[in-house]
Amino acid sequence: MRFDLITIFPEFFAGPLDYGIVRRAREAGLVEIHVQDLREFTKDRHKTVDDRPFGGGEGMVLKPEPLFEAVEKLLGHGVGDASERVAPEPSTAIVLMSAAGRLFTQETARRFANLERLILICGRYEGVDERVAEHLATEEISVGDYVLSGGELPAAIVVDAVTRLLPGALGNEASAENESFRELSPGGVTSAVNHRLTSGARLLLDYPHYTRPSDFRGWKVPEVLIGGNHAEVAKWRSLQAEEKTRRNRPDLFPR
16 A cells, blocks of 8 residues: 655654654555655745744645645556546545544544555645645544644544554454454444444444453452453453443444
8 A cells, every 4th residue: 555645844753754664564565654745846945834823813725836746746646636636546545634624533544445546635734725635635634633833743643543454454353453443333343344333233432451460569460361261351352352442432322
């Protein structure tokens, strides 16, 4: 899978993408990550990527011209204009990272993991010209209900979340199944999910994990995890995951 990150701070990604699962996936050839400096697509000597907003207001807004040209270079063809828009390939998503976008969820990550290419546009300043969201990006995504200084951190989050879902990235495929935001069916059996809540189903957070020592400062590991009864362990984990979800994320349960 290929990721293209469009940013005015290309050096930002020198750290977050050089560690852990993402680094190993790159070394194994599972993913390609290319960082594109947006300023390369400016026309003036100051390499200006932003301008004042029409109608007045605080801050500056990223201009549409360099963003359109950057994406078109990466795609290898134009995206059209108001008279005729050229749609990207179905296997490619052009994603604008924006606080005004739809919430990024595990469902979104799984959907992206089925694509061949993600082009991630990192917003900055007060915002991005709306024509980028409407006529260039195929999706506008937010990583949470808060405002960050730019789209670089959210883009790194998306890369990480998607990469770990790719076959071979984790080494043990069960690791991606037995974690938070899996599904508890009406019968109480947990499984991985590729979709949002269906009728009678609930998304669960991960169950509690423990390791050695079994007794730390008087806090002991639950006996069921030490007893060796795998059926009881599975039952305990299912119940604990449901309890933790009710406590920390009650919004994940259907009303």
